Amino acid sequence: MGSLLQVLIMILIGVLLLYFGFTLFFAIPGGFPMPVLKRKSRTPKPSGEGFPGAPRTCPVCSAKLNKGERVKSSAFPSMGGYDRLMHISGCCYCLEGDRNRVCPVCGTVLYEKEFLIARLFEKPARSHVHVIGCSRCKMRRIP
Numbered sequence: 001m002g003s004l005l006q007v008l009i010m011i012l013i014g015v016l017l018l019y020f021g022f023t024l025f026f027a028i029p030g031g032f033p034m035p036v037l038k039r040k041s042r043t044p045k046p047s048g049e050g051f052p053g054a055p056r057t058c059p060v061c062s063a064k065l066n067k068g069e070r071v072k073s074s075a076f077p078s079m080g081g082y083d084r085l086m087h088i089s090g091c092c093y094c095l096e097g098d099r100n101r102v103c104p105v106c107g108t109v110l111y112e113k114e115f116l117i118a119r120l121f122e123k124p125a126r127s128h129v130h131v132i133g134c135s136r137c138k139m140r141r142i143p
Helices: 002-025 135-141
Strands: 072-075 083-090 116-122 127-134
Touching (some): 083 127, 116 135, 127 135
Antiparallel strands (some): 072 083, 083 116
């Protein structure tokens, strides 16, 4: 009698694990309500500043760029990989001295001749840029 009870408890535990596993990965209508984790929305600041990484935003000063405004940069040839090394100087606002030029990695204010070092990933639809650091903090990390 005791072994039959153990078998029934194991079957019940197995069914509950299957049920929770399916509701975790697949949405079953009327299933067990799972908590939904919400991410904080990254909205631009009301002062006209964008957040770093937003489309049409300067990675150096975080200024929202209008249509037609470009970021001054230099991309170097690839060495057999799918990414290219890139130096980013800034946009028209931070190069003219209207805004502070700040490294998004270490947070230091950049001088006139300093630049950001980034990797450029080119895809058929559009390109993606990943900032590694500035010329000051990137050189500090290399032994």
